[in-house]
Amino acid sequence: MSVLTVSSLAKRYRRGGKPFAAVDDVSFEINPAETLAVAGPSGSGKSTIAKLVLRLIEPDAGRIDFEGQDLLALSGATLRAKRAKVQMVFQDPLAAFNPRATVARVLDDPLRTHNIASRADRPRRIAALLERVGLDAGLAARAIHEISGGQRQRVAIARAIATRPSLIVLDEAVSALDVSVRGQILELLLDLQRQERIAYLFISHDLGVIRAVAHRVVILDAGRIAESGDARDVIAKPQSAIGKALVAATPRLIRNRP
C-alpha cells in the first residue's frame, strides 16, 4: 500500500485580481522507502504541493490519503497524531529554527509535543538522534546559529526523524549546501530511508540531484503534471516541452574521463 496518494489535487490563488491555478489536477502516489521527486521551474507549483501535503494550506479540490486515511477529513487529536508521521525539511535550516534555540531545544520540541519520551528520557533520546545523523552528542548545548550550514541541516533531519515518520517532505533541502556537504547529506537521507523505510517527497529544481536520489520523478509545468516516470528514463529522454527545456538548461560538466 502506498504511504501517500494524492488525487486530482487543485489549489487556486488570485494574482493581480485574476484567479490562477498554482496546482491543477495533480495526482501521484509514493510507496514506503521510495523517493518521488517533484521538479519544475519557479512558479510551477512545487512548493504549493509540499504545503498541501503537509496541510499547511487547504486544497480547493482533490484528495490526500496518507497511510490509508483521508488526511483532509482529519482534525483535532487524530490529525495531530498523523502529523507526527509526516515531517519536513526545508532549504534554509536557519529560517526553519528559532535562531536563539539550542540544538537540544530544537530536538526536545517534537519529543515533548508528540509525547514520544518522558522528560527524564529526552536527553538520552536527543543524544541518540544526533548520533543517528552523524553529529557529536556534544553539539546539543550549542546554539543553532553557531553551527555550520551542513550541521544545521543534519539537525533539521534529526528533528524530522524524531517522531519516526513514514514520509518526509524535503523542499529544496540540499539546494543551499556546498557540494561537498551535499553529498554527505544525500547519503544520510538514503541511509535513513534504507534503515527506516521512510518515503521522501523530494522537491528540487536540480535534475542532477534528482537523478542521484529519486526513484521516480514528476515534472510540473504551471501547476500541472507535464510528465512522470522512472527518474533515469525521464531525464535521459524527456517527452514534455518543459522536461526537455529543464534537461537542456542543466549545466553539463564535460570531462574526458579516464
Add this chain to the structure above:
Amino acid sequence: MTVLLSIRDLSVRYQRDGVAALKGVSLDVLAGERLAIIGESGSGKSTLALAVAGLLARGVEIGGRMDWFLPASAGAKAPLSVLPDISPSRGEIGSSVAGPLLAASKIGEGGDHSVISPLEGEMSGRTERGAKDRQPSALATSHPLLGRDIGFVFQDPSSSLDPVMPIGKQIAEVAHTHLHLTWREAIAKAKTLLERVRLPNLDATLHAYPHQLSGGQKQRVAIAAAIAAAPKLLIADEATSALDTIVQAEIVSLIRRLVAEDGMTLIFISHDIALAASLADRIAVLRHGELVELGETDQILNAPRHAYTRALLDAHLGLDAEPLFDRQGSPA
C-alpha cells in the same frame, strides 16, 4: 593577451570576526577573457569580487597590491570615485546596485573635495586606529570607477534594484552620470539597453517598477544597468544562483552574448563548477581564502592539479550522475 588587472598577495580580513577572508591571493585578469572564480561558502570568492570592485567597507583590513592597466581613455580625467560607506557585515552591499549609483550621485553634486578612490588608503593598509596612508596619486587616478569602468551584477536582483524607482530611470541614471548624457538621451539609451537584454514591451518596462517583473527579468534589468556605461570589466557575483535552471541558462547566455558584443572582460563568481565551465576561458579555484588552482577551463576539468579541485569535480551531480541508491554499502 594583455593584463587588465594584476592582483598580488591580496589579503582581506573582516574585523567583525577577525577571520582572513583572503590570504595572499595573486592572479592576473587578462583583458577580454572570461574568468570564473569558483569555491564553496567561505572560500573568499565574493570578497575577491568586492575587492576588485572597490566595494569593501572602510573598516576592512586589506593588504597587497592591485594594479590596473586600463586603456588611456578610461580613468584618466574623470573624478575619483567615492567609496560608499556600506558594510558587508550589515548585508547592505547586496541591497544596492546603488553602490555605483550612490558613488556617482555624490560626484555629480560636485564640489566634494574629499572624494577618494575606492581602494586608496584601503589598499595601502591602515593602522588600527583607522589612520591611513594614501596610495600614490598616480596609482589612484588609474583605478577604475565602479559603474563606469566596472559593472557589477549581484545575486539577488530584488534587493539590488531600487523598489520605488522606475526601471528606466535606474538604468538611465548610470548613463546620465558616467556618460554625461542628458536625461532624454539617457532614457533613450536605457530603452536600447532593455532591448539588448531582451526584455519585452520596452515602453511599458521603462516605466515599470521592479516588483512588476519576474526574478529573471529583474536580473536582466540589473545587467542592463551594469553595462549602461559600457564598462571594460563586468563582474557577476552568483548572478544566476537565485534563479531556476531554465532562467539561469538564459541569463548565462545573455551574459555570454553581451560580453562578446562589447568586448568586455568578465569575472564570473560561482559555486557551480559546471556552470562556470560552460562560460569561462579560465577557472580560478578558491578555498578558505587561498587560491588553490588557476588554469584553462579544459585543464581544470580534465587535468586538475589539486586534490580539492578533483573533489569539487567528483562532487558534481550531473545528468549522468549514478543513482546513489544503487550503490551498495556506500559510506554515509
